[in-house]
Amino acid sequence: MAHVLPDSIRCRLGYLLAKTHQRQLKLFEAHTHDLSVSGRQYATLLALEANAELRQSDLAEWLDLDRTTVTYLIDSLEERAWIERQRDPADRRAHIVRLTDAGTVALADIRPAAQAATQELLTPLDDDEQAQLRALLARLLP
Amino acid sequence: MAHVLPDSIRCRLGYLLAKTHQRQLKLFEAHTHDLSVSGRQYATLLALEANAELRQSDLAEWLDLDRTTVTYLIDSLEERAWIERQRDPADRRAHIVRLTDAGTVALADIRPAAQAATQELLTPLDDDEQAQLRALLARLLP
């Protein structure tokens, strides 16, 4: 190939975000392959690790997901018995979600694999630069 | 809501990339709404602006896309007469893609809208920080 990717593309933020995100997804999948878990399922388990009880509407707000997406997400986690859901006695419209013991075990398996994936992505950066990147990205979110 | 998004999620690189990318897509779409163009279509036009002629296989390699995806992408641009494709006389298996005059005009419309979207995303960062972010992300790509 006689040409080179022009800077007009290589420095486009949309391109950089799309490609790094794509690469992160592939690495996460490669490292967690035998666990067959999605990044979103992992994030849900982390949220429930930090908070013993959450309503589905809380998860939707936190993870910035549609409530229908949360329903499917929770369905998939309940099928694997990693979480359980029950009616909120205080508001019988709502469902309360909790991590099960099996979910805690699963999380212990997933976490090191997920961290290894992130470390592989971040290999070109030293520790300071990794922290800078996280801090800069975090400031772009509401 | 009584809870707060835990740092275990907020600082997860996969979460940060997914959310900033999602936000970038929404802002791009909002700013280019009346032009109805995708970021990938925009990147293709930029590639052709920098190189008068490209084969579809070049585009696939540059943009890290499957060749089937490139076929659909080029189809959509040809329908709008922004690009034209013809057989490569030197290798009649290949298609050579070129920007048309209409494509050049379209690019002139799209570019400021795309840049405005990026600037809105990057509002929380000053100029130095924006450059740092681009540089750090670029180093994560092969």
Add this chain to the structure above:
DNA sequence: TATTGTTATACTCTATAACTATA
């Protein structure tokens, strides 16, 4: 009336494989 969650539907992306035409 508004909110929580579920279901159905559809639409976009993406991945795969089968196909053609050329090399």
Add this chain to the structure above:
DNA sequence: TATAGTTATAGAGTATAACAATA
């Protein structure tokens, strides 16, 4: 036999709207 491109298909992911139960 390998490569460039096309087509068909199916699988995720996501968005929308209609619905039931409850507030």
